Amino acid sequence: MTILIADDDSDDRLFMERALRQSGYTQTIQFVEDGEELMEYLNQSGRYADQNVPWPDLLILDLNMPRKNGFQALREIKDDAKLRRLPVVVMTTSSADEDILKTYTLGVNSFVTKPFNFNRLVEMVGALKTYWMDTVKLP
Template identity: 55%
Template sequence: MKGKERPIIILMADDDPDDRELTREAFRESRLANEFHTVEDGEELLDYLHRRGRWAHLNGTPLPGLILLDLNMPRKDGREALREIKSDPHLRRIPIVVLTTSKAEEDILRSYDLGVNSYVTKPVTFSSLVELVRVLGRYWFEVVELPPEEG
């Protein structure tokens, strides 16, 4: 992020613990200095964003500046969470990148219809994941202008 003193927070919502840990490791490998938080499903994602339940202690802290969202999760899937986030005036400006295994045209179209900012299919190898994280980092934190945090 140009001109920012503190790197923005990245929040990943994915029910697969291996995918969460591999992505965390890819961020380390890419040397991105962003805080990286994870949640396991859409319910936990919305609790995190609204600072409810186990996330209440985050009240008053900055919201994530980027959400990596899996589509297929239990309790509340990524599509439902995406719809809720993009319909909430306090959350809808947070950029969301769908990061999923689905290459289904229906999922791609529906995600964009719901307001996703980017749709990316999860890479198969760790080296491809590291390269994807580098590209995402360059794009979201060096190229684009993100909206300022609301105060």
């Protein structure tokens, strides 16, 4: 199984990878740095046109990214017939009600607020791994 993480913050990407590994996730983790790169990855276009990148089983999406933010990318994913079945978990620093409502309106599968403590991040990522990789049946 492959997890694709879209996050512009290099420290957050490093912490997510470490948290996933610490929670027992041993499979592929791919990273993109913004919504534009995310859409290129998913559509195998641009810098990913000639690459054989693994299709993600789960997307972890930050909302606050340059060029194309998480809301814009989520809208494109859920409006595209070939992408809309991809499970998307928004993981962001926001806990604003309007962000939560907007992402669910756009079709997100889960919304979680990034913890500021690494141990809590490991717990949260472990719970996400257990739910999305071990419990539910993915398309």
